Amino acid sequence: ELGPYSHFMQKEINEQPRAVSDTAEIFLDGGFIAENFGEQAAQIFAEINSIKILACGTSYYAALTGKYWLESIAKIRCDVEIASEYRYREVIADPKELIITISQSGETLDTMEALKYAMTQGHQYSLSICNVMESALPRNSTLAIFTRAGAEIGVASTKAFTTQLVVLFGLAVTLGIVRGQVDDERADGYAEDLRLLPGSIQHALNLEPQLATWAQSFANKPSALFLGRGIHYPIALEGALKLKELTYIHAEAYPAGELKHGPLALVDENMPVVVISPNDGLLDKVKANMQEVSARGGELFVLSDLDSDFTASDGIHVIRTPRHIGILSPIVHTIAVQLLSYHVALVRGTDVDKPRNLAKSVTVE
Ligand code: F6R
DSSP states (O other), X not given: OOTTOSSHHHHHHHTHHHHHHHHHHHHHHHOSOGGGGOTTHHHHHHHOOEEEEEEOHHHHHHHHHHHHHXXXXXXXXXXXXXXXXXXXXXXXXXXXXXEEEEESSSOOHHHXXXXXXXXXXXXXXXXXXXXXXXXXHHHTSSEEEEOOOOOOOSSSOSHHHHHHHHHHHHHHHHHHHHTXXXXXXXXXXXXXXXXHHHHHHHHHHTTHHHHHHHHHHHHTOSEEEXXXXXXXXXXXXXXXXXXXXXXXOEEEEEEGGGGGGTGGGGOSTTOEEEEEOOSSSOHHHHHHHHHHHHHTTOEEEEEEETTSOOOOBTTEEEEEESSOOGGGHHHHHHHHHHHHHHHHHHHHTOOSSXXXXXXXXXXXX
């Protein structure tokens, strides 16, 4: 079943052009229409005034990324919460707020319980974004849409995450149309972005040999920092989680602007710092943050795109995707952080497909 690959994770990382293209087809074949999300979606989408997304782990980071698209494209307010926190606090429910759950397995107990809690508190409508058809979350939601990642066997989520992002982007455009924020011309532009995405992911996969050369610099370090700003901050979070679970190296992610408020104290020549910084409008800000790291002797590993003018120098390593990807750039930069963690794990000899202490589907509290 592994074919030419050594691990399921490696196979699943490499399946992403296909998984993403299959998932994008929902919108490219069907159009950005409410019906993609279920029979009642047109009526519900017209009625809602805000969104709350509940999820755990990597699916929670997908939600954080989706918030940027939902607010910037559809102009709808969106909150994101960790399911295990939401379910145990007093909440103010709003019947016109759509509850979205995101889950690869559809069986994560905390997410399921958070959904039930939201409904008992007075919410009316829920949408499940899920990868497994016959699972609890879509079964218990008003609306459902399925990612087309296919079975994911590696414990660490890879293709499930990137396909969740495709659905969230499709949702943002669909809601943008329903709410009169996206006209035909812009919708065509977003469709074109989706069409180009699998090719851009393939370009990112082709960077693997370069990313593998970075792995050695991480493998013997006690910890690592991941920085990003704006829509790339959740990808920094995802990069840090992948490194932790696959290699057992301590890793943390920060919005780069927060460095000076504390974490900068950690930076010295023993702290590799990964910076996710394509040219997304915040590039100059991120460059200033990188100066703060360099000045303390920190070694920088910069993931960027062709549109930026980064050049490698002493203590600054740069890998650039071969084109600027625009609004879907978080999806493309995810590939790089997946591959980096995978190669660090290979150097350290950890169990890539079954990290210690973890289970694929977390059905306990
Ligand atoms: C990390 C990972 C986990 C899951 C989390 C939620 O690589 O896979 O953090 O994302 O346990 O799982 P689902 O998406 O099945 O609800």
